[in-house]
Amino acid sequence: MHGINMQPWIDNWLGGPSRRWHLRFAAQLEATFERETGPERGRTLALYTLAGCIAYLFWDLTSGLSGIAAPHRLLHAAVLVPAYLIMAALLARGVPPLLRETFASLLIVSSSFSLSLLYASGAWPSAGLSTTGVIISLMMGAQVIQLRFPFALISVLAMSGGQCAALIVMPPHASDRVLQYIETIAVSAAIALLANWRQERENRRAYLLALKERLGRQALSLHNRELDDLARRDALTGLPNRRAFDAWLQTKLAADSADGAPRVSLIAIDIDHFKPYNDHYGHPAGDLCLRQVASCLREVAREHTELVARIGGEEFAVLLTGPAAHEAAAVAEQLRTAVESLALPHNAPGTSGRVTISAGVARAYVLDNIPLPTLAKRADAALYEAKQGGRNQVRVAAEARPGGSAPWTPVGAVGPQIPSV
Numbered sequence: 001m002h003g004i005n006m007q008p009w010i011d012n013w014l015g016g017p018s019r020r021w022h023l024r025f026a027a028q029l030e031a032t033f034e035r036e037t038g039p040e041r042g043r044t045l046a047l048y049t050l051a052g053c054i055a056y057l058f059w060d061l062t063s064g065l066s067g068i069a070a071p072h073r074l075l076h077a078a079v080l081v082p083a084y085l086i087m088a089a090l091l092a093r094g095v096p097p098l099l100r101e102t103f104a105s106l107l108i109v110s111s112s113f114s115l116s117l118l119y120a121s122g123a124w125p126s127a128g129l130s131t132t133g134v135i136i137s138l139m140m141g142a143q144v145i146q147l148r149f150p151f152a153l154i155s156v157l158a159m160s161g162g163q164c165a166a167l168i169v170m171p172p173h174a175s176d177r178v179l180q181y182i183e184t185i186a187v188s189a190a191i192a193l194l195a196n197w198r199q200e201r202e203n204r205r206a207y208l209l210a211l212k213e214r215l216g217r218q219a220l221s222l223h224n225r226e227l228d229d230l231a232r233r234d235a236l237t238g239l240p241n242r243r244a245f246d247a248w249l250q251t252k253l254a255a256d257s258a259d260g261a262p263r264v265s266l267i268a269i270d271i272d273h274f275k276p277y278n279d280h281y282g283h284p285a286g287d288l289c290l291r292q293v294a295s296c297l298r299e300v301a302r303e304h305t306e307l308v309a310r311i312g313g314e315e316f317a318v319l320l321t322g323p324a325a326h327e328a329a330a331v332a333e334q335l336r337t338a339v340e341s342l343a344l345p346h347n348a349p350g351t352s353g354r355v356t357i358s359a360g361v362a363r364a365y366v367l368d369n370i371p372l373p374t375l376a377k378r379a380d381a382a383l384y385e386a387k388q389g390g391r392n393q394v395r396v397a398a399e400a401r402p403g404g405s406a407p408w409t410p411v412g413a414v415g416p417q418i419p420s421v
């Protein structure tokens with residue numbers, strides 16, 4: 001369906017005036033109907049065609065007809081049966097709807113014409129049996145094979161006309177009357193067409209009801225996903241929020257820490273002197289600053305990680321897994337430099353004159369040995385040291401090795417040393 005809103009078409013067909021007589025759907029909906037039901041219908045028609053071949057062969061072998069019976073059998077064996085087998089193979093593989101319904105119609109019409117020709121040639125003296133056979137063909141096409149209504153209409157008219165012509169060419173015996181048989185065929189044809197129309201209408205109605213329910217479930221699922229996405233996304237910056245960050249930690253990291261190599265790094269980030277910025281420039285300017293910093297962090301970290309989150313206020317977190325975890329300190333320095341390069345003015349008293357960030361990095365080996373809260377606390381501790389050490393810098397916590405849980409130890413600072421204020 002690819003994003004096309006089919007609901008108005010469905011509602012119009014189910015409840016609109018077109019439902020009273022018109023069977024076809026709107027073009028896009030009809031294409032969807034054929035795409036979803038056509039392959040199965042083709043396979044079903046292929047089975048019916050094979051069954052028809054078997055029935056023809058059995059009838060040819062067991063019938064005791066005289067006259068042109070032998071040529072008739074030859075026609076079946078040499079022409080019709082191979083043609084039916086070819087049609088069955090094509091139907092099973094899948095053909096366009098027009099060709100598919102034409103094949104099905106030919107199967108029914110040819111069987112009826114065969115009976116009419118036998119009677120008209122005198123090879124089958126019983127008008128009653130011949131007419132009964134044609135009526136059975138009418139019902140087979142309308143109710144068993146369930147030809148699409150336009151094809152059913154053409155087929156029924158052709159079969160009825162052929163048998164009526166045969167009855168006129170070869171009148172029944174004295175006990176039979178041509179008019180009675182013609183009336184019987186006409187009534188049977190009308191019943192067959194009415195039944196076919198009603199059956200196709202109900203089949204299409206059932207399909208639309210199922211499609212409507214399926215589309216409703218899909219729309220509800222999409223709406224729920226959108227609500228969930230809103231609940232997991234920070235409205236101001238567009239970054240994942242703390243809820244999304246925690247969920248990602250719980251599901252993603254456990255799969256990325258199967259061996260003893262450093263696999264996980266967490267970068268805790270804080271905008272330096274953000275409260276004075278808000279006080280000096282106002283909250284609208286503070287919101288704009290948060291959006292600009294968030295965009296910068298997202299762009300720089302894009303090639304290193306799947307997740308940059310705003311976890312509260314002016315605090316952000318960047319999570320690195322796999323090979324990128326080894327380069328966490330370098331990535332953190334890139335982030336610090338990029339934000340400083342924005343040259344966002346910060347002229348509040350006691351600041352450096354531009355917006356900067358501080359970052360703390362914590363790395364882990366096997367996640368199972370280091371609880372997630374512990375990893376976050378170590379990153380926060382490194383961030384605290386960066387801010388205490390003068391801000392606008394990166395501090396890295398000592399790595400925790402498998403089998404141990406070393407306390408946080410600063411191993412140096414990256415970036416310029418700015419006096420603490």
